[in-house]
Amino acid sequence: MLHQFKVTAKSSTSKARAGELQLVHGRIKTPVFMPVGTLGTVKSLSPEELIGAGTQIILGNTYHLYLRPGCQVIDLFSGLHDFMHWKGPILTDSGGFQVFSLAKLSKITEQGFSFQSHIDGSKHLLTPEKSIEVQICLNSDIIMCLDQCIQYPAEKKEAEDALNLTTRWAARCKNTWQEKTGGKNALFGIVQGGMFEDLRKISAQALTELDFSGYALGGLSVGEPNEMMYDVAEYSLPILPENKPKYIMGVGTPKDLVELTARGADMFDCVMPSRNARNGQLFTRYGTINISNAVHKTDKNPIDPECGCCTCLNYSRAYLRHLYMSKELLSYRLNTLHNIHYYIKLMETMRQAVCEDRFEEFQKNFYNDLNQGEKYEKKS
Amino acid sequence: MLHQFKVTAKSSTSKARAGELQLVHGRIKTPVFMPVGTLGTVKSLSPEELIGAGTQIILGNTYHLYLRPGCQVIDLFSGLHDFMHWKGPILTDSGGFQVFSLAKLSKITEQGFSFQSHIDGSKHLLTPEKSIEVQICLNSDIIMCLDQCIQYPAEKKEAEDALNLTTRWAARCKNTWQEKTGGKNALFGIVQGGMFEDLRKISAQALTELDFSGYALGGLSVGEPNEMMYDVAEYSLPILPENKPKYIMGVGTPKDLVELTARGADMFDCVMPSRNARNGQLFTRYGTINISNAVHKTDKNPIDPECGCCTCLNYSRAYLRHLYMSKELLSYRLNTLHNIHYYIKLMETMRQAVCEDRFEEFQKNFYNDLNQGEKYEKKS
Numbered sequence A, B: 001m002l003h004q005f006k007v008t009a010k011s012s013t014s015k016a017r018a019g020e021l022q023l024v025h026g027r028i029k030t031p032v033f034m035p036v037g038t039l040g041t042v043k044s045l046s047p048e049e050l051i052g053a054g055t056q057i058i059l060g061n062t063y064h065l066y067l068r069p070g071c072q073v074i075d076l077f078s079g080l081h082d083f084m085h086w087k088g089p090i091l092t093d094s095g096g097f098q099v100f101s102l103a104k105l106s107k108i109t110e111q112g113f114s115f116q117s118h119i120d121g122s123k124h125l126l127t128p129e130k131s132i133e134v135q136i137c138l139n140s141d142i143i144m145c146l147d148q149c150i151q152y153p154a155e156k157k158e159a160e161d162a163l164n165l166t167t168r169w170a171a172r173c174k175n176t177w178q179e180k181t182g183g184k185n186a187l188f189g190i191v192q193g194g195m196f197e198d199l200r201k202i203s204a205q206a207l208t209e210l211d212f213s214g215y216a217l218g219g220l221s222v223g224e225p226n227e228m229m230y231d232v233a234e235y236s237l238p239i240l241p242e243n244k245p246k247y248i249m250g251v252g253t254p255k256d257l258v259e260l261t262a263r264g265a266d267m268f269d270c271v272m273p274s275r276n277a278r279n280g281q282l283f284t285r286y287g288t289i290n291i292s293n294a295v296h297k298t299d300k301n302p303i304d305p306e307c308g309c310c311t312c313l314n315y316s317r318a319y320l321r322h323l324y325m326s327k328e329l330l331s332y333r334l335n336t337l338h339n340i341h342y343y344i345k346l347m348e349t350m351r352q353a354v355c356e357d358r359f360e361e362f363q364k365n366f367y368n369d370l371n372q373g374e375k376y377e378k379k380s
């Protein structure tokens, strides 16, 4: 199989692990963070800048790309890679979450989602088969099964129905994937079950029986308390096959990445570094700074003197604040570059700590630095 | 003098010429186009991208930078160069034109402009002395004298009064420049006089007597017919000193650059390549294309297969259209990069043609290509 996963090191003090995942467009090292490139671009950045920041794999949104530019255009390029000039691996989501959160959703049936486009109101039917077909058109390295998300909080009955539908859809996804790709690209199943331990277990077992290239935890970061999310990961990740990559979808803050890596997660994606960058929020080891803060107006220092990103190497906080206050396009770009770099380096640091079996020490340092945050922003 | 200008070649069939201008932050080759970096950034581009596109010198707007971030911030960086991470030469305008077009202008007196900021309504007085001081704070390689612009069309009396005030201000600017810089940075005078040949002559002679490092034609591209602008250049440029650079401010289309270079202009600046890029208008040798046009939806070709810019090397029209239709930040950047590259290469091509004394042939080819424009966009 092309999409082979190998655990290469384990922490002796936590469930954190390091691994390698071979995909059609390259091999990635885990734990890994995947910047989100919703519409075939990680907002404001070029592929060269993503590579410069250490990006190994990006995420594309099937719902968005299906609506615009559509498969007719992407097919001309034999997938998303050539279309957007990104040569590395791409993971695509199933489209289900965006249908749920963005589209005007008319109906969920056994067949799939009926919805209307948020752009032009056009009507569409997203079935498990259709989702896989669109992701095959995108030539995604990692295809995600269509799943049903639920709100938080949710009744147990609702969570149970959704996980059962998700399991039946997962089987249909696997059939389509097997038929149309011969198993070339990877296919991941998505564990649902809300915040209920027994339901998560049922979901995980059912998906494991179907045998996927990897497994994701869906339905997290939907408004539940952080500790609850960590608990779900804590009891759900160990029951998934140890020789398969484990991906927590749509999460999270730097702290989330650390806590969930400690619980055995291998892969993450989140819009947070890029979205917050566009709102002037910048991540540092000492916590988040808001570049619009007047304290930065005359600060000649970079965001983080120890950061090696192009933004920190070349630009001061004073200049970044000026760009942000002036709503200059370069502001979004330089801020995003730093934040993506921060996220990627955090993952690299964790990987290194696992490989050298000093994850506990890493965690201690991480929290020590973070607790200095407020002081740091005032000092600067 | 640091700001030495040398004519290195002349066309035998037109007044076009090639030269070199030594400035504090480097030597530039003319004829030259200066991308506009209003607020200390050429919108959406990094300095590295500007250099990659062949940019030798950029323009900064004194009015904008004076209001935001202000000299208090810029002074910390000893000028605009370190603040914005641009190591090459910078020309700054005097601020007069923006006061005239953007600010709420309360009064023009012998002393200067009284105006209110377009950002917060704060009151300011821009005198010739103040304009030079702000430009010195910016550490501009080429400082422009404060001048009075007029509308088009204007009565002759109004044009005459404005040119006379401009001349008196020019003398005050030169005094301040001499006192505060010892003549280190270059100082250019601005010829006014509306569309009146005798007034332009009076202005040019008066400024020549004051002896500046270079001369600009102001008050053009204000709504007059193209041919009228070319006429003003035709009779004004030759009466300015041959051993000094001649700069036409705020102009223009590719055709304008060709026609004015043919009449002896050495320097240009214009927001057109960057502003039009953000509106999806892209320049090619065959004319302008609008990337939103449906004809580009499935076009795998670059904007111009012969263009060597990073946009044309890596991206298709289909992708650029997709980004533009999706209002993605990368759209503005990739489009701007191409247009700036187009403008810079056009100037380089003209320079080469002058050096090899085949400017007439260049002009013929330029118009031949341009006349194919419509066909080209349809074909594509």
Ligand SMILES: [Zn+2]
Pocket (backbone or CB within 6 Å): A303, A304, A307, A308, A309, A310, A311, A312, A313, A338, A341
């Ligand atoms: Zn940085």
Ligand SMILES: [Zn+2]
Pocket (backbone or CB within 6 Å): B303, B304, B307, B308, B309, B310, B311, B312, B313, B338, B341
């Ligand atoms: Zn190009």
